[in-house]
Amino acid sequence: MKRDRRIIAIAGAGIAGMTAALFLERAGFRVLLFEKSPKPATTGTGIQISPNAYKVLAELGLSRSLNTVGFVPNSIDIGCGLTGAPLIRFDLGETCLQRYGAPYTTIHRVDLAHILQTACEDREDIDIHRGSQVADLAAHANGLTLLCESQHQTTEEYVVSAVIGADGAWSTLRKYVHDSETPQFTGQIAWRALIDIESTNPALSRTSTGLWLGPNTHLVHYPVRAGNLLNVVAITPWTKDYAPRRGWLTQSALDDRTSVFEDWLPHLHELVGTRADWGGWPIFASTKAGKFANGPLCLIGDAAHAMVPYAAQGGACAIEDAYVLASQCNGSGDDLAAAFDQFEKSRRPRVQKIMRLSDNNRRIYHMKPPYRQFRDMIMNLSPQTGIQKRMDWMYGWEPVPQQVASPSGTPLVNRISRLWRSSDT
Numbered sequence: 001m002k003r004d005r006r007i008i009a010i011a012g013a014g015i016a017g018m019t020a021a022l023f024l025e026r027a028g029f030r031v032l033l034f035e036k037s038p039k040p041a042t043t044g045t046g047i048q049i050s051p052n053a054y055k056v057l058a059e060l061g062l063s064r065s066l067n068t069v070g071f072v073p074n075s076i077d078i079g080c081g082l083t084g085a086p087l088i089r090f091d092l093g094e095t096c097l098q099r100y101g102a103p104y105t106t107i108h109r110v111d112l113a114h115i116l117q118t119a120c121e122d123r124e125d126i127d128i129h130r131g132s133q134v135a136d137l138a139a140h141a142n143g144l145t146l147l148c149e150s151q152h153q154t155t156e157e158y159v160v161s162a163v164i165g166a167d168g169a170w171s172t173l174r175k176y177v178h179d180s181e182t183p184q185f186t187g188q189i190a191w192r193a194l195i196d197i198e199s200t201n202p203a204l205s206r207t208s209t210g211l212w213l214g215p216n217t218h219l220v221h222y223p224v225r226a227g228n229l230l231n232v233v234a235i236t237p238w239t240k241d242y243a244p245r246r247g248w249l250t251q252s253a254l255d256d257r258t259s260v261f262e263d264w265l266p267h268l269h270e271l272v273g274t275r276a277d278w279g280g281w282p283i284f285a286s287t288k289a290g291k292f293a294n295g296p297l298c299l300i301g302d303a304a305h306a307m308v309p310y311a312a313q314g315g316a317c318a319i320e321d322a323y324v325l326a327s328q329c330n331g332s333g334d335d336l337a338a339a340f341d342q343f344e345k346s347r348r349p350r351v352q353k354i355m356r357l358s359d360n361n362r363r364i365y366h367m368k369p370p371y372r373q374f375r376d377m378i379m380n381l382s383p384q385t386g387i388q389k390r391m392d393w394m395y396g397w398e399p400v401p402q403q404v405a406s407p408s409g410t411p412l413v414n415r416i417s418r419l420w421r422s423s424d425t
């Protein structure tokens with residue numbers, strides 16, 4: 001056992017853990033990064049990196065790698081999945097570069113993980129322990145003792161100054177932070193696959209993100225891997241009378257995925273029926289942000305605030321967390337518990353606001369008649385500048401968040417209108 005006041009352990013080498021390791025190392029800490037999976041993943045799906053997250057990764061000098069394997073869609077085109085009627089176009093591409101100083105990029109998760117992992121391996125002060133699961137911890141006067149179980153059934157102890165729980169939605173460390181939030185099953189499944197873009201129907205855009213809305217369901221597709229693969233996510237309700245287990249569902253019937261799309265445009269129905277390596281991901285999420293920190297233990301990413309993925313911001317928040325946490329630790333001297341407290345205070349309002357936006361998006365996307373007609377009307381009437389403005393607080397994020405004025409509203413149309421604009425509050 002060795003001890004050093006500047007050693008921080010991180011549980012979990014996902015997006016949150018690896019980004020935090022890079023920023024903490026840069027802030028002068030020695031980082032022990034524990035990951036239970038013995039090997040980096042070789043399969044996975046896509047993820048959208050919005051400008052707020054891209055800016056943080058660019059700070060680490062990773063833009064060139066991101067630009068090589070990523071893709072920059074021209075826009076997010078929202079339409080009705082049943083009729084094909086266009087509802088709204090949200091310009092990305094050049095608009096994001098000019099407005100936020102960073103692109104909106106889509107990327108294969110394996111590529112993103114590889115970029116972060118390679119960067120971690122390049123830093124002398126980051127020790128990556130793969131196949132090592134953080135099982136327990138104990139606080140004492142000298143810091144924390146961490147108990148890690150390896151894949152070979154051996155147990156090792158590490159004495160460190162502080163621990164970051166970046167161990168995802170089903171965090172082991174969360175139980176040590178009282179009043180934290182445990183994600184619950186939301187009743188929705190995200191069916192995900194990557195499809196060779198050349199094999200897809202030409203009616204599907206190969207340059208933009210498509211977002212198609214229907215009652216209780218929606219469908220998203222966007223190119224990744226420099227535009228060679230199409231990432232598809234189909235959100236459907238879970239109709240069985242038992243809750244699904246955590247993690248990927250691989251044995252489901254084709255019908256579980258496709259039946260809700262039967263009345264949709266034929267090429268969209270065909271897309272969800274495409275033969276590919278589909279997996280169903282039961283969505284577990286919390287509706288509010290609880291506590292993140294307890295003394296020398298701090299949760300980040302999904303471990304702290306697993307959210308529904310309808311604003312595509314869970315990973316972005318994890319990346320922002322990593323940046324802000326390291327900035328707080330940088331100026332903290334030896335008092336990391338105080339830094340974690342500060343982190344929680346500065347992050348909670350923004351994370352809560354993003355969680356609210358994500359949940360509002362679910363309600364907006366999945367509306368049934370008659371609300372759907374009002375929604376469509378409001379979306380159709382929204383000018384591009386208004387839509388951009390709605391997202392400025394989120395995509396234009398800098399370490400010190402900006403406050404934006406609150407809106408007003410009246411009856412039914414405006415109730416939906418308020419929901420649409422509620423991220424401005």
Ligand SMILES: Cc1cc2nc3c(=O)[nH]c(=O)nc-3n(C[C@H](O)[C@H](O)[C@H](O)COP(=O)(O)OP(=O)(O)OC[C@H]3O[C@@H](n4cnc5c(N)ncnc54)[C@H](O)[C@@H]3O)c2cc1C
Nearest residue numbers: 012014015016036048134167168190301302312314315316
């Ligand atoms: C359908 C869907 C689409 C999404 N799309 C987007 C998007 O477009 N943009 C976006 O920003 N976000 C998106 N998200 C959210 C995003 O995927 C997550 O918020 C993000 O992956 C969380 O990263 P994390 O590092 O906190 O957790 P995880 O990715 O879950 O990583 C946790 C890591 O910790 C490891 N681990 C767990 N327990 C232990 C332990 N005890 N010891 C050691 N290691 C451990 C795990 O093996 C894992 O590697 C989406 C989510 C879903 C479900």
